[in-house]
Amino acid sequence: MAINCLRGVPKTPFLSKPLIPPSLLFSRRASLVVTAAAMSYDKELAAAKKAAFKLMFLLYADFGGLSVLGFFSLTGKVQKALLQSDVHSKSDKSPVTVADYGSQAVVSFILEKELPTESFSLVAEEDSGDLRKESGQETLQRITKLVNDTLVNEEAYAIATLSTEDVLRAIDNGKSEGGSSGRHWVLDPIDGTKGFLRGDQYAIALALLNEGKVVLGVLACPNLPLASIGSNNQHSFESSHDKVGCLFFAKVDEGTYMQSLDGSSPVKVHVSAIENPEEASFFESFEAAHSLHDLSSSIAKKLGVKAPPVRIDSQAKYGALSRGDGDIYLRFPHKGYREKIWDHAAGSIVVTEAGGVVTDAAGKPLDFSKGKYLDLDTGIIVTNQKLMPSLLKAVRASIEEKVSSL
Numbered sequence: 414m415a416i417n418c419l420r421g422v423p424k425t426p427f428l429s430k431p432l433i434p435p436s437l438l439f440s441r442r443a444s445l446v447v448t449a450a451a452m453s454y455d456k457e458l459a460a461a462k463k464a465a466f467k468l469m470f471l472l473y474a475d476f477g478g479l480s481v482l483g484f485f486s487l488t489g490k491v492q493k494a495l496l497q498s499d500v501h502s503k504s505d506k507s508p509v510t511v512a513d514y515g516s517q518a519v520v521s522f523i524l525e526k527e528l529p530t531e532s533f534s535l536v537a538e539e540d541s542g543d544l545r546k547e548s549g550q551e552t553l554q555r556i557t558k559l560v561n562d563t564l565v566n567e568e569a570y571a572i573a574t575l576s577t578e579d580v581l582r583a584i585d586n587g588k589s590e591g592g593s594s595g596r597h598w599v600l601d602p603i604d605g606t607k608g609f610l611r612g613d614q615y616a617i618a619l620a621l622l623n624e625g626k627v628v629l630g631v632l633a634c635p636n637l638p639l640a641s642i643g644s645n646n647q648h649s650f651e652s653s654h655d656k657v658g659c660l661f662f663a664k665v666d667e668g669t670y671m672q673s674l675d676g677s678s679p680v681k682v683h684v685s686a687i688e689n690p691e692e693a694s695f696f697e698s699f700e701a702a703h704s705l706h707d708l709s710s711s712i713a714k715k716l717g718v719k720a721p722p723v724r725i726d727s728q729a730k731y732g733a734l735s736r737g738d739g740d741i742y743l744r745f746p747h748k749g750y751r752e753k754i755w756d757h758a759a760g761s762i763v764v765t766e767a768g769g770v771v772t773d774a775a776g777k778p779l780d781f782s783k784g785k786y787l788d789l790d791t792g793i794i795v796t797n798q799k800l801m802p803s804l805l806k807a808v809r810a811s812i813e814e815k816v817s818s819l
């Protein structure tokens with residue numbers, strides 16, 4: 414397996430925290446240290462992984478017959494074909510499916526049930542507006558069935574069958590505005606819906622913000638092969654016989670881990686250690702409408718990158734980069750597009766905890782504390798620490814060239 418990894422599971426963070434020196438006792442700093450020590454986010458991570466794994470099994474293309482969790486009457490292939498056939502268009506013309514809504518309802522429901530003592534705030538992509546209209550009733554019935562099928566084995570929740578109203582409420586839990594104080598979950602229920610519909614890459618991306626910072630992220634990529642998807646290895650994931658389905662997870666200061674669907678232990682992953690741009694490869698969006706491919710290729714040329722771009726959908730790019738499949742991710746949306754926090758929160762912690770760097774085109778860290786939008790300069794660039802200075806230089810030069818040619 415071409416992954417930079419060390420086998421092992423995360424250590425219990427309590428054991429590695431220093432004791433508080435007497436001089437700090439009763440001071441404001443001491444209370445901050447105590448608070449930080451108390452915040453292991455273990456149960457939050459467990460809840461987030463539970464929701465993401467359930468959805469991975471639900472959406473996994475070649476699930477057929479495998480009944481590890483035993484909660485499906487349909488095989489994955491049939492299930493997924495049904496989900497992919499039910500597509501609607503949102504007001505911004507982007508597609509939304511029963512899977513997007515169903516995934517948001519399932520995550521919202523599981524987080525609330527698993528973390529009953531915490532106040533619950535969720536910033537998520539979908540809302541129930543269209544499902545409350547007459548024209549949305551059939552779709553709402555299908556979503557409700559999907560959610561009930563997914564939760565059927567959760568006896569511990571002691572729930573009766575969920576009604577359509579329960580499902581609408583679970584989706585609308587995602588209406589929080591986020592911000593710089595308190596805790597907020599951030600969810601993209603299906604990131605890369607176009608990739609999902611094509612049978613290519615997509616992700617379920619869930620992160621937790623605390624005081625405006627991402628402290629935990631789970632990125633489930635049901636179609637991502639366990640083997641590297643480096644630049645010489647582009648193929649149709651659906652037809653691949655390789656093992657597919659990877660879940661990445663990261664907690665602040667504890668590294669990034671990857672887990673497969675077969676129940677094996679998580680492996681620690683690292684970004685690549687490449688220093689020479691000539692040996693580097695880069696990821697960008699599959700959809701040209703999502704990112705300026707000509708700007709990326711000008712940057713790559715200036716840097717001296719020789720390999721062609723690896724074009725894949727969704728935050729699977731962050732996951733692949735976190736395990737060293739590629740070295741750079743370039744994202745330059747068309748003018749006027751505003752990036753949302755749910756498109757980067759989980760991916761960014763997965764990469765930074767694996768040793769990488771995520772900034773805007775000006776080299777500033779992403780700021781997740783401003784509500785549902787990221788307020789940033791021009792684009793998003795991701796790479797390892799060694800390559801970042803020369804990448805930033807190439808980005809600046811290419812942007813200047815582009816501006817002066819207009």
Ligand SMILES: Nc1ncnc2c1ncn2[C@@H]1O[C@H](COP(=O)(O)O)[C@@H](O)[C@H]1OP(=O)(O)O
Pocket residue numbers: 507508538601603604605606607608697698699700702703704725726727728746747750756
């Ligand atoms: N016009 C756009 N420009 C940039 N990103 C977009 C645009 N429209 C949708 N997106 C979002 O970009 C992300 C996918 O980008 P990519 O696959 O190119 O990396 C998704 O989050 C997608 O939303 P969605 O979550 O609805 O799929």
Ligand SMILES: [Mg+2]
Pocket residue numbers: 507508509538606
């Ligand atoms: Mg969408």
Ligand SMILES: [Mg+2]
Pocket residue numbers: 601603604605755756
């Ligand atoms: Mg998205």
Ligand SMILES: [Mg+2]
Pocket residue numbers: 513538601602603604605606
């Ligand atoms: Mg989405």
